[in-house]
Amino acid sequence: MTIKRTPKRLKLGRKSVSELVVVRLILYRRILRDLAFSGTRYVFSHQLAALADVTPEQLRRDLMNVRYEGSPTRGYEVVVLEECIGAFLDPPTAQAVALVGVGNLGRALFAYFLGRRPLLQIVAAFDIDPAKVDRMINGCPSYHISEARTVMREKGINVAMIAVPAAAAQSVADTLVDAGVRSLLNFADVRLRLPPDVYVEHIDIGVTLEKVAFFARRPAAAEKDMGSP
């Protein structure tokens, strides 16, 4: 069977927005938050682009998706632009997130997301180990994985992170989808196979480290390509 690989997009209103644009908008907004926090009022495209490590042209093109225009003389007003990107990105209501697998990585993730994003909070943890369920973890209740369906429905969770061993990941993912989860972030080093209407993102740290190690061996000066034709 051939895999149909349509680029993931989300139609919003009339326009369709690329996945890459969404990621960069999220990044821009985070940088804008920091700028606002540090008291910066206005910012030019080349400044913001430098902080995000993109070209100014791409930044401006990305901002075309947001309903806000900057001034040629002052640039963009930091807080206004941040709000406009937020209006584009944020859900109408806060989204609840579940975390499955309270192991080494799972606990680190808890610590990381603790009080970080107000409208994107971990509200339920799941595990299969009796010693780890029916407790509070960083102020969040943990349940046995068999209760997933009930808890998900009850709390209206439709986003989940998977941090269980690779051998259990596919089974856990199936359970979650069955429980109504529409979108997954998977840390286990297995490619999940799921219905096409479920969005899946893989963070494969092992592969990424290998990639980084591979590119550590590239020639020092990879930029110059002329010399003797």
Next chain:
Amino acid sequence: MTIKRTPKRLKLGRKSVSELVVVRLILYRRILRDLAFSGTRYVFSHQLAALADVTPEQLRRDLMNVRYEGSPTRGYEVVVLEECIGAFLDPPTAQAVALVGVGNLGRALFAYFLGRRPLLQIVAAFDIDPAKVDRMINGCPSYHISEARTVMREKGINVAMIAVPAAAAQSVADTLVDAGVRSLLNFADVRLRLPPDVYVEHIDIGVTLEKVAFFARRPAAAEKDMGSP
């Protein structure tokens, strides 16, 4: 100042290989390892492609970079293909990796990489907290960050992972580059600015979760587009 954004490539012999191809080759090899472990002898492109979640055409195209041809009747011999990809990817000698920041994430990473990759091992940890240095962590010595330069030279480390708070990440990265690191994997949620001959990869879990949450809100049936022609 405008950022020149040349696609990262590595010239190997004559050919230049895309970054995306490298990532997929790493993924293929891991799957081949699992297949070999489970006793599979031969595999067809469509089977391997399904496990890697790519199309068979793309898989075959990627394999063009590797010096191995499969048989139209039996497919690819698992162990041979694995070795050929390894010959393409692996360094001539084992690579030593350093980990900076022995916090929640750092310790989880230690547990994850423990004994996982024989020729890609964490051989040194660094931190700034006196309580965390000059100890053994999962059989690996930890040093104060000020010793980075000495230890790096001594152990020939040229790859490092950064798992320190965002505020310290840029400073740590500069220190590492100064100590001779050529390639970085950064987990802190800041875009690092480094010389162009240093390879940097960002794993931005916060951004990724926001992305996943965003795409949880897409229309259920984004695939069907035909109906009345």
Next chain:
DNA sequence: TTGGCGCTGTGAAACGCATAACAGCGTTCT
């Protein structure tokens, strides 16, 4: 006031990548 400057927004071209299409060929079944 007016000319020049620098930034924004956006159409158009260029590029890289994935997808489709095809030639070669060993196997198998009639």
Next chain:
DNA sequence: AGAACGCTGTTATGCGTTTCACAGCGCCAA
């Protein structure tokens, strides 16, 4: 035997994204 099948390796096509280039326009300096 020979024809049809299925898989591989490779070339060609199409698409999406990035980059280039420029029009528009407020501000500032002269």
